[in-house]
Amino acid sequence: MVDPERSTELLWGRRPGRGLTLERIVRTAIELADAGGLAAVSMRRIAERLGFTTMALYRHVPGKAELIDLMRDEVIGEAEEIRPQExxxxxxxxxxxxxxxxxxxxxxxxxxxxxxxxxxxxxxxxxxxxxxxxxxxxxxxxxxxxxxxxxxxxxxxxxxxxxxxxxxxxxxxxSEQEWWGARDSLYAHLDRYPTLNRIYLDGGYDAPLDPFxxxxxxxLDGIEVLVRDETGDERRDESRCVVCGEAVAAAATGRPRDYCSRACRQRAYRKRKG
Amino acid sequence: MVDPERSTELLWGRRPGRGLTLERIVRTAIELADAGGLAAVSMRRIAERLGFTTMALYRHVPGKAELIDLMRDEVIGEAEEIRPQExxxxxxxxxxxxxxxxxxxxxxxxxxxxxxxxxxxxxxxxxxxxxxxxxxxxxxxxxxxxxxxxxxxxxxxxxxxxxxxxxxxxxxxxSEQEWWGARDSLYAHLDRYPTLNRIYLDGGYDAPLDPFxxxxxxxLDGIEVLVRDETGDERRDESRCVVCGEAVAAAATGRPRDYCSRACRQRAYRKRKG
DNA sequence: CCTCTCGTGTATACGCTGTATACATTTGAT
DNA sequence: ATCAAATGTATACAGCGTATACACGAGAGG
The missing domain is CATH 1.10.357.10 (Tetracycline Repressor, domain 2)
Known part of the structure; x- marks a missing residue:
């Protein structure tokens, strides 16, 4: 198990060393991980790549768990600054x-x-x-x-x-497509699921939306709803129809409505169309 | 690596056997996993618990990855039905x-x-x-x-x-509280983060909200916004009272309302009762 | 009934993992 | 110069997934 105290000490107060360094160990481990996932990171491989024996690493790092802590923080440091937005x-x-x-x-x-x-x-x-x-x-x-x-x-x-x-x-x-495409023996079983089938036939899977x-x-919409509800956004009750200027009650979520009536909504629509 | 074809075959068409069974293997594996996480599941341990040699398992399961597939589906079957909601x-x-x-x-x-x-x-x-x-x-x-x-x-x-x-x-x-409470050597470093500090002092951590x-x-709020944007507007205005036929504004969810007023709702109710 | 194949279980072994232990060497301070 | 601490090495252990070779019993075909 991880020793959190040792982790804290290592993370927050690294001291430089000579020869085999914590720095070098961490960086090599990161290289390995970037290339082949955490599974590719083994103490033996790190040591080998650095030209030391496996156990030499343990003079600088208490164990693999702590090493991963260090890798994490090292790499988080790369994060570029977000430029200010509106x-x-x-x-x-x-x-x-x-x-x-x-x-x-x-x-x-x-x-x-x-x-x-x-x-x-x-x-x-x-x-x-x-x-x-x-x-x-x-x-x-x-x-x-x-x-x-x-x-x-x-x-x-x-x-x-x-x-x-x-x-x-x-x-x-x-590739992902290839893999799922080759699952015919699976699809053969999926006929008897009506909704699944209908959605498939309706093209629900043709161009899947990016999940991210x-x-x-x-x-973000959800948070925005919260913000409006919570901070008692004045706009909520004051919202006015963008066509006639009439006052409009906001939706239950606190999201202001743009139109006071169906009539005004259609008027705006027709206007847009020309 | 997993063989997806073999997985499909196993998942969708299990056949019963005598002696050491796929069923028994899967169930034992699940018991182990429930008790100590996936880390506690090893082919050796499963076999031992069943009174067989390790390699006997491989007569029924191609490998550990496929076994986990089977465990997954087995356990998903337990899911109780959700009773219908409004x-x-x-x-x-x-x-x-x-x-x-x-x-x-x-x-x-x-x-x-x-x-x-x-x-x-x-x-x-x-x-x-x-x-x-x-x-x-x-x-x-x-x-x-x-x-x-x-x-x-x-x-x-x-x-x-x-x-x-x-x-x-x-x-x-x-316990989680104990663990974080014992991280004094970490907190010692956190003074120089102004927002973190302010939020801490303002009690932002005293009673954390349940993340789930x-x-x-x-x-759900976010989805609701989408539903309204996507579908709600038309249907909202089209819905009509099932009693008097008057136009009714839909509920916030975009779900059309059945009654225009409390009066009509009660009228329908009395009618049903006799 | 004999034989032969196939399904099932066993035994052994390989290469991999993290790391405990004991020993050797180098280094820095006194 | 000496001595202790820091650093690196060698060996070994227990665990893992699984490849391979072998043993045994039941059922089928002749």
């Missing part, structure tokens, strides 16, 4: 996308277990940034934390899908 | 909660890799059910699929958090 939504969106790109660069980050990770300086810095951004929504502190956690979790899970399939493609040399982009927009 | 949102919510409970019963389901799993009959049945439910939103097929995928992914990732911490607690005998419940509501 409004929290755009900013969170940019962050999410950057995060996905990051997971693609280091797919193994997703394999490493998530509970009780001692956060390193780089991880904390990223967290601080996210908190700061979401704070601008005006949500109360508990919810700010919850939102950051949620977006983080979402991105991780979406990235997990992407990354796992990419990894499988690389390992097997078989789709999910992200839903998540 | 409206898709309540139904999806109930499903998500049932799913979480399920992951708690079989924490190892989360450890097993997600890409390119050959779905078994039980998994497909669950998927069919979800598709059917979400279809009632009136969303186009591609989006129905995307929504089901998204909710599934969300629940899995939320469950991952819960389950991983529970597993860590059980393995180490140290919080996230679920956001996700």
């Amino acid at each position: 409004g929290w939504r755009a900013e969170v969106e940019a962050w999410a996308r950057a995060q996905l790109a990051f997971y693609r660069r280091h797919p193994w980050m997703i394999e490493s277990p998530g509970a009780r990770r001692v956060p390193g300086p780089n991880a904390v810095a990223a967290f601080e940034w996210a908190l700061e951004t979401v704070s601008r929504t005006g949500l109360p502190p508990t919810e700010v934390v919850a939102v950051v956690t949620m977006v983080g979790t979402f991105v991780e899970s979406a990235a997990r899908q992407v990354v796992e399939t990419e990894l499988a493609e690389r390992r097997t040399g078989v 982009e789709f999910g992200l927009q839903r998540v | 409206g898709w949102r309540a139904e999806v919510e109930a499903w998500a909660r049932a799913q979480l409970a399920f992951y708690r019963r079989h924490p190892w389901m989360i450890e097993s890799p997600g890409a390119r799993r050959v779905p078994g009959p039980n998994a497909v049945a669950a998927f069919e059910w979800a598709l059917e439910t979400v279809s009632r939103t009136g969303l186009p097929p591609t989006e129905v699929v995307a929504v089901v995928t998204m909710v599934g992914t969300f629940v899995e990732s939320a469950a991952r958090q819960v389950v991983e911490t529970e597993l860590a607690e059980r393995r180490t005998g140290v 419940e919080f996230g679920l509501q956001r996700v």
Whole structure:
């Protein structure tokens, strides 16, 4: 098991050394992981690549678990800064996308277990940034934390899908399409599921929506609803029809309506059409 | 690597046997996994518990990967039926909660890799059910699929958090609170992060929101927004009272209302009663 | 009834993993 | 110069998944 105290010490107070260094060990381990996933990282392989015996590593790292902690924080440090955007939504969106790109660069980050990770300086810095951004929504502190956690979790899970399939493609040399295309013996069984069948026939699988982009927009919409409800956005009750200017009650979600009536909605539609 | 054809064959067409059975192997493996996670499942241990040699298992299962496929589907079959709810949102919510409970019963389901799993009959049945439910939103097929995928992914990732911490607690005998409470050497470094600090001082961590419940509501809100944008507008205005035929604005979910007023609703009710 | 094949279970062994232990060497401070 | 601490090495153990070769019993064909 991991010794969290030792992990903390290593993460937050590294001291330089000569010869075989923590730095070099961590970097070599990362190279291996980037190339072949966490499964490709073994103490023997790291040592070999560095020209030392396996046990030499244990003079610098207490065990493999702690080494992975170090790899994580090292790599989190690479995260490029998000350039400021207009409004929290755009900013969170940019962050999410950057995060996905990051997971693609280091797919193994997703394999490493998530509970009780001692956060390193780089991880904390990223967290601080996210908190700061979401704070601008005006949500109360508990919810700010919850939102950051949620977006983080979402991105991780979406990235997990992407990354796992990419990894499988690389390992097997078989593309996702090919693989599923070759599952005829499976499809043979799927006729007796009516909804599945109908959706398939209706083209529900022809051009699947990108799960990351789709999910992200839903998540952000959801947060936006919360923000509007919670911060008592004045606009809610004041919303006015964009056609006639009449006052309009907002939807239950707090999302302001644009039109006061079907008539006005159609008027706007016809206008657009010419 | 897994042989998907063999997996499909095993999953969809099991034949009974005498002596050492696929059934018994799978069930023993599940017992082991339930007790100690996937790490506790080894071919040797399964065999030992059944009173056979390790290699005897390989007469029934091609390899460990395929065995895990079988474990997955076996266990998915337990899923109790969701009792019908009013409206898709309540139904999806109930499903998500049932799913979480399920992951708690079989924490190892989360450890097993997600890409390119050959779905078994039980998994497909669950998927069919979800598709059917979400279809009632009136969303186009591609989006129905995307929504089901998204909710599934969300629940899995939320469950991952819960389950991983529970597993860590059980393995180490140290509660989550205790563990984080003992990280003083970490907190000593956190003063210089202003937002983090402020949120901490404002009590943002005193009573953290349940990530599952919080996230679920956001996700559902997000989907609801989509449903309204996508389908709600037309139907909303078209719905008519089943009693008097008056036009009725639909509910927030885009679900058409059946009655225009409380009066009409009661009238229908009295009529039914006699 | 004999034989022969096939399904099933066993025994042994290989290469891989993380790491405990004991020993050797180098280095820096006194 | 000496001595202790830091660093690197060698060997070994217990565990893993599984390839291979062999043994045994039941059922089928002659």
